[in-house]
Amino acid sequence: MQDFLPFSGLGFFIISFAFVLFLHLFKNILNKFITYKTLIFIVVVTYIYFCIPESYELFLLLLYVYIVYYIFVKNEYKETIFPMIVIAFPMILHKIDIANPMFKIIGISYITFRTIQAIVDSQNYGKLSFFEFTSFLLFPTTLLAGPIDRSYRFQEDLQKGYENLTFSNILKGWEILVVGVLFKFIFAELVYMFWLSKIDENSTALVDMINSAYSYTVYLFFDFAGYSAMAVGLSIMIGIFIPMNFNHPYLAPNPQDFWRRFHITLGSWLNDYFFKPLYKYLHNFSFLKGRKLLIQNLAITSTFLLMGMWNGLTWYFIFSGFLFGVYSSIHNSYVLYVKKGGFDYFSIFPQGLSINIKRFLMINGAVFALYFFSGRVPL
Incomplete structure (x- = not known):
């Protein structure tokens, strides 16, 4: 079965x-x-x-x-x-x-x-x-x-x-399906066999913990993105156009862009059916009147806490969601600060270098949060 x-x-x-x-x-x-x-x-x-x-x-x-x-x-x-x-x-x-x-x-x-x-x-x-x-x-x-x-x-x-049952859709679905198969059954398996499984997840040595965090992040991407691509590809061949779920997430320069690329459909769902109603609801409290940034950040953090709890009511899922909420709130505050005339510290670098610094910060932040998500943290 x-x-x-x-x-x-x-x-x-x-x-x-x-x-x-x-x-x-x-x-x-x-x-x-x-x-x-x-x-x-x-x-x-x-x-x-x-x-x-x-x-x-x-x-x-x-x-x-x-x-x-x-x-x-x-x-x-x-x-x-x-x-x-x-x-x-x-x-x-x-x-x-x-x-x-x-x-x-x-x-x-x-x-x-x-x-x-x-x-x-x-x-x-x-x-x-x-x-x-x-x-x-x-x-x-x-x-x-x-x-x-x-x-x-x-x-x-x-x-x-x-x-929708056309030959062109068979080819389109097949191409996406093949990528998914490669990601999940080849790349993810190779990462697991030759990298992730070789690490002692109970080790408290800093090198082992860093290695575990990065190996899990790479494994998670290939495994989950591979599954999603297979689901999309096969569905198209059947005549159902399921939306794509991943779009180069580790190239994202900030948390907002990351969740537009990583598990896209979950992020979109949470934005439409939890964040927006909660953001609107929080305006009803008198002590929050005129505190738009605080309301936004409360709604953002609550949304990511829900994301963590949706995966499971264990501390590592919830804390991982909380971390992503903190990242997004910090980014949201910084964007508003710059819009109001604050100095953009990334502007001192050339544009190409600036965006890669942002990507470096984002991917390492994601690795840290996903390390907790993995449940492999030796605590």
Whole structure:
């Protein structure tokens, strides 16, 4: 069964390529008898039932979140905090590790975030049918580790039907898929075997800790970016244009740009559905009136704390998120300082050198934060 989990073994690739071949060979015939949306729904449900361990738990979660989704959308509920809490309840139980086994469901974090997004955006983009909702939440390529798609964008691809099944999209998807395979199964494995696994993570020697931090950062990029690229590439071949999740993040000169390049879809989700509402909400407090920078930095730090907790309620995830929040708040304060006429200390260097100094600071800051994220810090 493990061999058929998304991108976990040869079995998954065999059934995926067989489905892609079936779609493209028989699309003209299928188009006369079954809608693309219905076909994707049937394939998704069949895959979950036969290939995902304890699939009944996933279907129970689907039923729960759909009922909540339908109630809030049907009644045009405009507040976001309450539905977020209701939807996130199973995930919270999962994170604090006290729940019954029914809450130990693979992909629960991504399912939760997608459902919240679908509720919030239903006001502007309309609701999803049960078929669309199911396919969106349980789409196999993005089930375990994203990227986090948007419901209205996914719905558009379903409505386009078979027209996205073109030879050019096969080639486009194949190119991205191959890069993902190289990243995850070649580069990440080589980094792990010949670098990361050779380091004693319990060593308190400074050299070992630095080596561990950098090796994990390199490994994480190839592993996660590789998975994301495979998900995007295979989805395009099926006719679903999942958004890209990585764009040279270690070339970013500042925290804001870093999160526009690293796990892009999570950063975008947090910005739209947590940071912006929180920033607006904090303006309601009288003691924060007129303190725009403080409000921004409180919202920024809270957003990154949520990011840390989303990965797990352990100190190293939370502290890693806190560090990224501190980085972003410092950068935000510095940008405002320069805008108000403060001296830009990076301007004393030539432009090319200046941006590379910024990149050096950013990548080392990211390495430090991700070292804690790894849980390998010997504390």
